[in-house]
Amino acid sequence: MCGDSNPWLDATQQRAWRRVAAVIQLLPGALDAPLQRETQLSLFSYMVLAMLSEAPGHTRRMTDLASLTNASLSRLSHVVRRLEAAGWVSRQPSPDDRRATQAVLTPAGWDKVVDAAPVHARSVRELIIDRLSDEQLAQFAEVCQIILDALPCDDRLTALRSPLADRAAP
Amino acid sequence: MCGDSNPWLDATQQRAWRRVAAVIQLLPGALDAPLQRETQLSLFSYMVLAMLSEAPGHTRRMTDLASLTNASLSRLSHVVRRLEAAGWVSRQPSPDDRRATQAVLTPAGWDKVVDAAPVHARSVRELIIDRLSDEQLAQFAEVCQIILDALPCDDRLTALRSPLADRAAP
DNA sequence: GCCATTCGATTGACGCTTCAAGCATGGTCG
DNA sequence: CGACCATGCTTGAAGCGTCAATCGAATGGC
Numbered sequence: 495m496c497g498d499s500n501p502w503l504d505a506t507q508q509r510a511w512r513r514v515a516a517v518i519q520l521l522p523g524a525l526d527a528p529l530q531r532e533t534q535l536s537l538f539s540y541m542v543l544a545m546l547s548e549a550p551g552h553t554r555r556m557t558d559l560a561s562l563t564n565a566s567l568s569r570l571s572h573v574v575r576r577l578e579a580a581g582w583v584s585r586q587p588s589p590d591d592r593r594a595t596q597a598v599l600t601p602a603g604w605d606k607v608v609d610a611a612p613v614h615a616r617s618v619r620e621l622i623i624d625r626l627s628d629e630q631l632a633q634f635a636e637v638c639q640i641i642l643d644a645l646p647c648d649d650r651l652t653a654l655r656s657p658l659a660d661r662a663a664p
Numbered sequence: 665m666c667g668d669s670n671p672w673l674d675a676t677q678q679r680a681w682r683r684v685a686a687v688i689q690l691l692p693g694a695l696d697a698p699l700q701r702e703t704q705l706s707l708f709s710y711m712v713l714a715m716l717s718e719a720p721g722h723t724r725r726m727t728d729l730a731s732l733t734n735a736s737l738s739r740l741s742h743v744v745r746r747l748e749a750a751g752w753v754s755r756q757p758s759p760d761d762r763r764a765t766q767a768v769l770t771p772a773g774w775d776k777v778v779d780a781a782p783v784h785a786r787s788v789r790e791l792i793i794d795r796l797s798d799e800q801l802a803q804f805a806e807v808c809q810i811i812l813d814a815l816p817c818d819d820r821l822t823a824l825r826s827p828l829a830d831r832a833a834p
Numbered sequence: 835g836c837c838a839t840t841c842g843a844t845t846g847a848c849g850c851t852t853c854a855a856g857c858a859t860g861g862t863c864g
Numbered sequence: 865c866g867a868c869c870a871t872g873c874t875t876g877a878a879g880c881g882t883c884a885a886t887c888g889a890a891t892g893g894c
Contacts, residue, residue, distance in 0.1 A: 502785040503793075510801050511788050513808035515711070518688050519734045523882095524815050536850085541685075556873065564689045569851060571874055576850095593859045593872045615673050618681050623673070625814045626807060631680050634807045637800055638683035644795045645694050706880090726843060739881055741844055746880095763842045763889045 521621065528617050533610040538563065539573060540614055543582060543599065543607040552599035555588060559597055582606050691791065698787050703780040708733065709743060710784055713752060713769065713777040722769035725758060729767055752776050 503511060526537045535543070545562045546552050554562070560570045574597050577583040582603030588594035599607070623631060673681060696707045705713070715732045716722050724732070730740045744767055747753040752773030758764035769777070793801060 502782065503788065507788075507793050507801070510805035510808075511792070513805050513812065514792060516734050516812055517808045518692050520815055521688050521811065527816070538850095557871090564686050566852075567873065568853080568875090572850075575874090588872095591860075591872080595873060611672065618673065618677075621814050622681065622684060622811060623677050625810050630803070630807055630810075631677075633800070633803045635680035635683050637796060637804045638680075638687045640795050640800075641691065641792060642683065642686055644791050645690055646697070708880095727841090736882075737843060738845085738883080742881075745844090758842095761842080761890075765843060 524621055525614075525617050529610060529613055532613050533606070535606070535610050537614075538565065538569075539577060540607070540610050542570070542573060542577065542597075543603055544611070544614075546583065546597060546599040547604060547607045549599075552604070553596050556595045556597060577603070694791055695784075695787050699780060699783055702783050703776070705776070705780050707784075708735065708739075709747060710777070710780050712740070712743060712747065712767075713773055714781070714784075716753065716767060716769040717774060717777045719769075722774065723766050726765045726767060747773070 522537065529535050529537055529540055533540070541563045542559060545559055546554055556567060556570060556574070559574075560567045563570065565573075574583055574585065578585060582600055584598050584600055586596050586598060588596050626634065692707065699705050699707055699710055703710075711733045712729060715729055716724055726737060726740060726744070729744075730737045733740065735743075744753055744755065748755060752770060754768050754770055756766050756768060758766050796804065
C-alpha cells in the first residue's frame with residue numbers, strides 16, 4: 495500500500511536529495527524577494543545588468559550575456575526588451591557581425607545596478623556566505639562545480655564550464 | 665552577521681556565489697527535462713505524486729502536501745487541479761475539518777508514479793549522487809540544511825526545518 | 835452565543851519562461 | 865559564385881507560478 499516511489503535511492507541518498515531539492519526550490523525565491531521588494535528588480539534582471547556593468551564599454555553581445563547569466567537566448571531577449579523599455583539598457587547592432595545585437599547599459603541602468611548591488615550582496619551573505627565556514631563554502635563551491643560539469647550540454651552553459659571572469663564590485 | 669562594512673563580495677565569495685547561482689538556475693531544468701520527456705510529468709508534479717504515494721492511504725491534506733513539496737498552497741492547488749484532470753489524483757473533503765481538502769492518489773496515479781520513479785532516480789543519481797564521494801554528498805547535504813535553516817520563515821517551509829520523514833526503498 | 839480573527843483552500847489576472855517558428859546574416863564547400 | 869547549413873536573435877503563443885482577493889469553516893475572547 496505504502497510502497498516507496500524511489501526504489502533506487504537509499505535512505506542517506508534520499509535525505510540528501512530532499513535537502514538539495516528544497517534548496518533549489520526555495521533559495522531562488524528567497525534571493526529574489528528582497529531584490530524585488532527593494533529595487534523592483536528580479537534576480538535575473540539584476541544579473542543581466544551586473545554582467546553588463548562589468549563588461550568593457552558596458553556592452554555585451556546577447557549570446558555572451560545569455561551564457562553569463564545561464565539563460566536561454568529567448569529568455570534574455572524578452573528580459574532585455576523589458577529592461578530597454580525601463581530605460582536601463584539599450585540595444586544596438588554589432589559593427590562586427592550584422593546578425594548580432596549588442597546590449598548596452600545606459601547611465602540610468604548603471605545607477606540602478608549600483609543601487610541594487612548592496613541589496614543583492616546582503617541577501618547572498620545572509621542566506622549563504624555568513625552561514626558557512628570558509629571550509630564549508632569552499633566545499634560547497636567545489637560540489638557546485640562538479641554538478642555543473644555534469645549537466646547535459648545545453649548551449650546556454652558553455653561559459654560555466656570555463657572559469658568565470660570573477661570580479662568584486664561593479 | 666550582517667555587520668560587515670563592505671557591501672560587496674570579495675573575489676572568493678563572488679566565485680562561490682556564481683557557482684551556486686548557476687546550480688540553482690540550471691539544476692532544476694536538468695532534472696525536469698528527462699522526466700518531462702519520458703513521462704510528461706514535471707519534477708514538481710512528480711514530487712506531489714511521490715509524496716502521496718508515501719502517505720498512509722495515499723492521502724494527504726493540501727497543506728501538508730504543500731509543506732512536503734516546498735510549494736505555496738496556491739501553486740499546489742493549481743497543480744492538483746491539473747493532476748485531477750489527468751486522472752492521477754482526486755480530491756475529497758476532509759472528514760476531520762470541513763475546511764480541509766484531501767488529495768488522494770488514484771490507481772492510475774500510482775501506476776504513473778511507479779513508472780516515473782526510476783526516471784527521476786536516474787537523473788538524481790547521474791547529476792548529483794554518482795558525481796560525489798560519500799563525504800562530499802554528506803557535506804553537501806549538511807550545507808543545504810544550514811541554508812534551509814537560514815531561509816526566511818515563509819509558511820511553506822515549516823516542514824523543512826524539522827526532520828523529514830525520510831524513507832528509503834522497501 | 836456572538837463577533838472578530840485566523841485557517842484552509844480556491845480562483846483569476848498578470849508576469850515570466852519556454853517552445854516552436856521565423857528571418858536575416860555568415861560561413862563552407864563544390 | 866551558388867546552394868546549403870549554421871549562427872544570432874526575435875517573436876507569439878502557451879503553460880506555469882505568484883499575487884491579491886475571496887469564501888467558508890474553525891477558533892478565541894468576552
